[in-house]
Amino acid sequence: MADATLQHDAVGHGVPGAYEAPLFGAYSKKVGMWLFLASDSLTFGALLIAFCYVRIYTAWPTPFHVQSIVNSTIMTACLLSSSLTMVMAVFAAQRSDRTWTRYWLLATMAFGTAFIVLHGMEWSKLIDEGLTLPIFPKPEHAAVGELADISKNTPQFPATFFGLTAMHMLHVTIGVIYLGVIAFRKWFLPVLGLLWIVGYVLIPSDNVFHYGIHVLLIGLIVASVILFLKPKDYDAQDVEVSGLYWHFVDLVWMFIFPLVYLLSTKIT
Amino acid sequence: MHDAATHAAAHDDSKGQYFWVWGALLVLTAIEVVLGYKQIFSPVRMLEVLLVLSIIKSALIIGYFMHLKFERAIMRWMLVISVTACFIIMYFFFFPDAGRIVTLGVK
Numbered sequence: 001m002a003d004a005t006l007q008h009d010a011v012g013h014g015v016p017g018a019y020e021a022p023l024f025g026a027y028s029k030k031v032g033m034w035l036f037l038a039s040d041s042l043t044f045g046a047l048l049i050a051f052c053y054v055r056i057y058t059a060w061p062t063p064f065h066v067q068s069i070v071n072s073t074i075m076t077a078c079l080l081s082s083s084l085t086m087v088m089a090v091f092a093a094q095r096s097d098r099t100w101t102r103y104w105l106l107a108t109m110a111f112g113t114a115f116i117v118l119h120g121m122e123w124s125k126l127i128d129e130g131l132t133l134p135i136f137p138k139p140e141h142a143a144v145g146e147l148a149d150i151s152k153n154t155p156q157f158p159a160t161f162f163g164l165t166a167m168h169m170l171h172v173t174i175g176v177i178y179l180g181v182i183a184f185r186k187w188f189l190p191v192l193g194l195l196w197i198v199g200y201v202l203i204p205s206d207n208v209f210h211y212g213i214h215v216l217l218i219g220l221i222v223a224s225v226i227l228f229l230k231p232k233d234y235d236a237q238d239v240e241v242s243g244l245y246w247h248f249v250d251l252v253w254m255f256i257f258p259l260v261y262l263l264s265t266k267i268t
Numbered sequence: 269m270h271d272a273a274t275h276a277a278a279h280d281d282s283k284g285q286y287f288w289v290w291g292a293l294l295v296l297t298a299i300e301v302v303l304g305y306k307q308i309f310s311p312v313r314m315l316e317v318l319l320v321l322s323i324i325k326s327a328l329i330i331g332y333f334m335h336l337k338f339e340r341a342i343m344r345w346m347l348v349i350s351v352t353a354c355f356i357i358m359y360f361f362f363f364p365d366a367g368r369i370v371t372l373g374v375k
Contacts, residue, residue, distance in 0.1 A: 251326050
């Protein structure tokens with residue numbers, strides 16, 4: 001009754017109130033995600049501008065050979081294809097086709113995981129060859145060569161390279177966990193836990209990902225808390241909002257790939 | 269019945285356009301990689317060309333994949349204008365300072 005009165009008042013006297021139509025014509029979750037992405041784009045923008053800033057006044061090395069460029073091009077193709085499968089997942093969710101929504105989300109997660117694994121291998125290769133940061137685990141035998149010289153003479157290069165790509169890799173990892181929770185809800189948690197333990201055991205302790213894999217544990221805890229507080233069945237809107245996040249991760253890579261990799265190529 | 273058929277046709281069209289966008293993004297990436305290989309431009313010109321290509325790619329992703337093209341006009345303009353304005357402000361803060369370092373001769 002009270003609601004009816006409120007509605008009548010709001011409509012009848014033109015008073016802005018509880019029943020005003022949403023300004024953006026979209027549901028609030030979507031607007032919220034857009035606002036988050038706008039702020040996150042500024043985080044990446046600041047990192048990329050800082051990268052360009054350092055680059056302007058430093059003799060910048062160009063260490064990426066053919067293999068690195070081929071690898072990063074495959075990674076780019078993986079992310080672009082994952083965006084397409086994500087669009088298909090949103091379509092499937094909108095026609096309430098739960099099976100295909102899951103399949104497409106799984107395909108998106110597979111592409112995302114392929115990206116992370118390829119990127120991890122690329123990192124490990126560069127670190128083995130001597131491109132490193134003081135906080136990384138020390139190898140038994142110090143590497144010598146072009147990349148080791150770069151780490152010594154131009155520490156800005158590994159700092160900006162690892163800083164930018166680690167931030168992006170973190171976003172991709174969070175995206176895969178996000179999609180996993182949307183697709184499989186609480187049944188995704190044991191998979192995540194298993195991946196964490198297997199990764200921790202299998203990755204040697206002098207590899208940086210031996211510690212980096214703990215991101216999965218943090219993801220597991222956060223996802224568990226969210227699912228405990230709100231154990232709901234995720235609908236088409238949730239799939240669409242998770243898609244926005246996923247496309248954003250793809251979008252950021254479209255700037256990191258040319259700026260970090262293609263401007264530092266050494267084709268011999 | 270007629271409505272349902274029209275709706276399905278429209279749906280298929282819209283699905284097709286995403287494949288086109290995906291293809292265009294892959295082609296643009298290939299162009300970027302070829303430019304990286306050939307190194308026909310000076311570094312500064314290369315930066316400009318790559319940034320223009322990246323902005324086209326991001327516009328495709330935001331417009332089609334993220335569906336912003338089909339949102340209400342106020343949402344489109346609010347987001348695009350506010351984010352662009354923030355980047356312009358960031359640019360004004362960062363780059364004069366970077367130029368100052370160069371003219372001071374700090375290497």
